[in-house]
Amino acid sequence: GKAMILQVTQGTQGLYGFVIFFLAFNKVTGIGSSMTFAQGCQIFGACLPIAIGGLVSAIAQGKVAAASVNILAKKENDWSKGMILCITVEFYAILCLLASFLMLNGI
Numbered sequence: 001g002k003a004m005i006l007q008v009t010q011g012t013q014g015l016y017g018f019v020i021f022f023l024a025f026n027k028v029t030g031i032g033s034s035m036t037f038a039q040g041c042q043i044f045g046a047c048l049p050i051a052i053g054g055l056v057s058a059i060a061q062g063k064v065a066a067a068s069v070n071i072l073a074k075k076e077n078d079w080s081k082g083m084i085l086c087i088t089v090e091f092y093a094i095l096c097l098l099a100s101f102l103m104l105n106g107i
Helices: 002-034 037-074 076-105
Strands: none
Touching: 002 037, 002 076, 037 076
């Protein structure tokens, strides 16, 4: 169970991207066929924080999670140290989600 938690944590960035996709999709369909190039660029720019930040943090969190599984294998009682490190990297993905969310709501 402890290893499963460490393995699943880096998958949350995909979920965050999926949430932003739906928000951006609602913006595009809400604007309709009269969307200007500038509005399209704004929506694209609003999606960049979660796209780039999610990619970078998922890779980093995968490395941290792999190291945390090694900690778990050697000292089972110290798995919480690895989990704290994973949560630290997760925080940056949440900041990217928040940035994209706020930017999309501002359009």
